[in-house]
Amino acid sequence: MTTARSRPVGEALAVPRPLPLSGRPTGAVDLPAAVAAIVDPGTTEAVWRNELGGLTFSSGDRFVKWAPAGSGLDLEAERARLEWAARWTTVPELLGHGRDDDGSWLVTRALAGRNAVDPYWAARPAQAARLIGAALRDLHDALPVEGCPFDWSVAERTARAGIDPARVGLAPPVGRLVVCHGDACAPNTLLSDDGSWTGHVDLGRLGVGDLWGDLAIAAWSTEWNYGPGYDADVYAGYGVEPDQGRIAFYRRLWDAT
Ligand SMILES: Nc1ncnc2c1ncn2[C@@H]1O[C@H](COP(=O)(O)OP(=O)(O)OP(=O)(O)O)[C@@H](O)[C@H]1O
Ligand SMILES: [Mg+2]
CATH class of the missing domain: 3.30.200.20 (Phosphorylase Kinase; domain 1)
Structure with a gap:
């Protein structure tokens, strides 16, 4: 997609x-x-x-x-x-x-909560963006890489999409290997009105990959859904400094695949 x-x-x-x-x-x-x-x-x-x-x-x-x-x-x-x-x-x-x-x-x-693009959250974009980052961090911390049977590596993604990996350039070394959500766009995080996350949906691409494969897209999706200026809130919610090289690479990969 x-x-x-x-x-x-x-x-x-x-x-x-x-x-x-x-x-x-x-x-x-x-x-x-x-x-x-x-x-x-x-x-x-x-x-x-x-x-x-x-x-x-x-x-x-x-x-x-x-x-x-x-x-x-x-x-x-x-x-x-x-x-x-x-x-x-x-x-x-x-x-x-x-x-x-x-x-x-x-x-x-049905899980509790509204998805993060519900009008309630679209009216509170900074808070929503921070919660999206925090929810993604909790997901990555909870899912064990060891024993995970699903792959979402750069090689798997380019092969499945049938594209030449050279098209997206050389993959940077993995920052931190985690089990990625695989489609960490804003609508796939559910949030409760009290300001906590309540679940993740849309897991058809979940698999082992670099955390930046998810985080670059989670932050990007706040631009599509809320407008510019909220990506820093996603990184802050996750608790990491933005890694511009990996962010650029994983956004190119997302677009290409
Ligand atoms: N079990 C559930 N509990 C609560 N909400 C749900 C549940 N399943 C789906 N939803 C809601 O339905 C929406 C669409 O579900 P989902 O994201 O799985 O569909 P999709 O078509 O794959 O989405 P996308 O357009 O991101 O590919 C979600 O964003 C969420 O708001
Ligand atoms: Mg979805």
Whole structure:
């Protein structure tokens, strides 16, 4: 996916983009048949649409994440990572999953909190940015590198994207090896109104890599979602000085893959 996926709808862009950006759907959303069979359509709300046409629905104490067939979205990868990460930190509890001709889906138990781009947090960007940094630090500290079966190294990412690693330049030596979230954009951190983080979602790319692979994107995503000027709050929340060389490298890699 590209960096545009978590940019707010309506942001002025230099070039026209053919795909809708990710965010809360503004119009009516058709409930896929498989989702309608799982939840009560009368009490179900579409809360998110991603760039590839994936949808997330909220229904009572459950969320259903649905990916259209052929979209390239891999919910099986996310299912495996949710089950692994749940042993050490707060991620959605898996309640079910399935697949049919139209798509695939994951059913999870609702976590507390609002995502960090909810209007409540968009109105408090400095506090939200600091919490995003702190939440990422806690995630990295909680997940054990040793025994983690998932890889998010530069080599794995360029190979999966089918790009020549030379395109992003020489990778800097690893700053600190951690289990990365893999998509540490602002909407994937949940925050409670009392100013603590309550969970991480969207773990389909979780894997071992340099902490800067996550942190560079978490800070960048505050620009897309809140505007410029909040990246320092993310680094402060994480408790690290910005490493400009690694930040630039991992942003190039993100854009390229
Ligand atoms: N179990 C859950 N509890 C609380 N909120 C959830 C849960 N699952 C999903 N959400 C909400 O739904 C949103 C979309 O879910 P998710 O990030 O997994 O979808 P996505 O389509 O992969 O997102 P992206 O556009 O970042 O790729 C999240 O930002 C979060 O607000
Ligand atoms: Mg997400």
